[in-house]
Amino acid sequence: MADEKSFECAAPELLCNDKTKNVFHDDDDFVDPFIGLMIEREKEYLPKIDYLRKLRSGELDISVRRDAFEWISKAHAEYNFGAICFCLAMNYLDRFLSVYDFPTGKTWAIQLVAVACLSLAAKMEEIEVPSTVDLQVGEPKFVFEGKTIQKMELLILGILKWKMQAYTPCSFIDHFLEKINDDEHPSGPLITRSIQLIMNTIKGIDFLEFRPSEIAAAVAIHVSGEIQATNIDKALSGIMLVEKERVMKCLELIQDLTTISGTSAASNVPQSPNGVLEVTCLSYKSDETTVESCLNSSHTKRRRLDHQL
Template structure:
């Protein structure tokens, strides 16, 4: 069965029942690195820089693939490093691990690629290394063992359907909200600070931030729904919300710097969002989503 980040368990349905949902929340901690891994990265600049180098290698390998491949590969990387410890900076070993995590992610997501493609990717950039197929397979076995063969990772994407189902949104609003939340989740994975939180908390916080950014008048309703959810801790959601807000602020500032230097107006939302400007959603004009308000850049205290 093909692995879907939004549907990680084989028995998990598009509209999950209470038993399936409980299972997800119950086992999510088994699919993330332990807290001491986050604490070590936070306090050790060297280890954090090594992780950044690994992520850069994986991003190079997966640049022409679905972004979910990158996300899953980094998930495998973090879980492996948490189990085995940060490796000493050996270029060939680092690239072998990056290739292995990428290869496993591609296989799990049933993405088509050939051995020739992988060899070309491994030769990308300076100091390319060629690994024999058997070498990669042996490394895959090592990674699989460290992950205890838990390859159907529980990620923030696994909880998006559950939370959005609680919101009871129309199709247009749902797509816009999910797209922006997914974008935030993908971007925030590289930030060490997000690793402090469980996937369900990251999912809830990303949806809340997206709703505040896109549909500010409906945000209080979404916040109330999340706050009343028995599966998540409101304080943790708000802490994660603040971290995500900082990440989004850095994104906006980066975009502003790039566009201001080229003389191009800044557009926070992509073309998919802009094309919906004329749509009406629950009495709220989606055109509001194209406005960048200064209050979005300030830390919101709930």
Template sequence: MELDLHNPLTIHQFDGGVLSLFANESEHMPSPISFQSSELRFAVRRRAISLISHAKFSYKLDPLLVYLAVNYIDRFISKHVILEKRPWISHILVVACLSLAAKMRNSDLSVILTDLSREEGFDFDARSVQRMESIILATLQWRMRSITPFSFLRYFLSFLEIEDSSLTQALIHRASDIIFNVQHVLKILEYNPSTIAASALLCAIQDLMPQRISFSLSAISSCEYLNQDRLLECLGSMQEIVAAECAEPNPRASESCTLTPTSVLDRQCGDKTAASSKSPHH
């Protein structure tokens, strides 16, 4: 069954409704303490994030697939003992995690993964990649249907009493952009996926409908499954990250900092039109 990051649990797993997501989310988180206590783990992660970001933009990979792969990378690095600093470790880890994420998302990345396996002077054969996949699966205890912040966005949106579907779509789109953009930040690994989702949605509200931020913060904070102190901490960190990106001389960052509900929807429509106009390549 293809993994939908917005609805990651199977029907059997979701018997408890949204409570199942909150009850199981900690099993899909890395341990931030592991990164803080090991410079080697930090170095491997930093290199892996750089490699996967390069692949994302070079091959125009599905952002959700890349997010899932980085989730696997973070969880693996935080649980697996890395004894040596070898340049190939980050590289084969990226290839294997992208391969696993592609299988979970029912995406064919075979050609891209072959190219990635041969970049920077490396040449990982299929058996080496499969062996790495097996190590990752064992380390993560086969928990590959990751519960991520995307799994909670619509739940928290239901607290806001917004009837305009175009506005809810714009908020989800903006919150998703923020979640993608903060994944590389080590500080964010300290928070549960649900807390990250709630914080990203509040940042999106602050961007697109600032007049409702006080009401929205109060409404979302009323969720019995959220720790309010942790929510405020995460929200503060996320606001700093978003503000820093807006201050950078980056056209993409500047654009995301001046979005309105209309401009978000216009961009979505433009993306869909451009995608539909492309003919498939075989």
């Protein structure tokens, strides 16, 4: 699935060139059409608007997301997947949790969802994808059969309406760094620090308040050293698509994150049709015990995945 066409809207290097104008420079009559389209469409790939409120209020169990994050982080590092794969997996997880009535008392279910989200993200982004069974690293409490994980993948695909090419901060960061730094292509260390900081923002829930483009703009300002008020105004001058107030609020959170955690932007980070095919009973194995749970979903035609396992 990770073919060249699938990255036409996601890969920053395909969106920017020396002749492309930008959203950070003073040109009130022009907005980069590619970035404009991406920012317009990114809202289609966000969790439900009340998701953050429910996590903060306890209406949704925040430990469910935390446990899934920890496992995805471990498996991501084990296979040395890229940053976009990690961001996509967490995007799928948050969107799924925001709309699906998660069964209570099913401690195994969140691990199954996490495995399926990472598997789908790897199929979208990575060239080499391990089998779904092999993805289960780190001595997991439950070990699922491949067919069980595939059924969960189908459920997630249906719940997310097959919208899997989500925009993440990684989709915008290269472009924003270039425009903040006077159209100079960002250096490798600058991009590395930005990606590390983006990944650091995913663990907590506070950054769920912001869109990927807003996070990317704030990260670009932070790592570029544009922290003085006058420099921030310059960096954001002429911007028409990302709200300055929201970027500033996100920037404050990033500064708090790097201060409170004792880390910096250079810190190490652990390395469609609607509906879905009917899912009847999902089974998993824990030691020698097999447990089954029925997950209901609508019936539809499944499209073929290029990296089908």
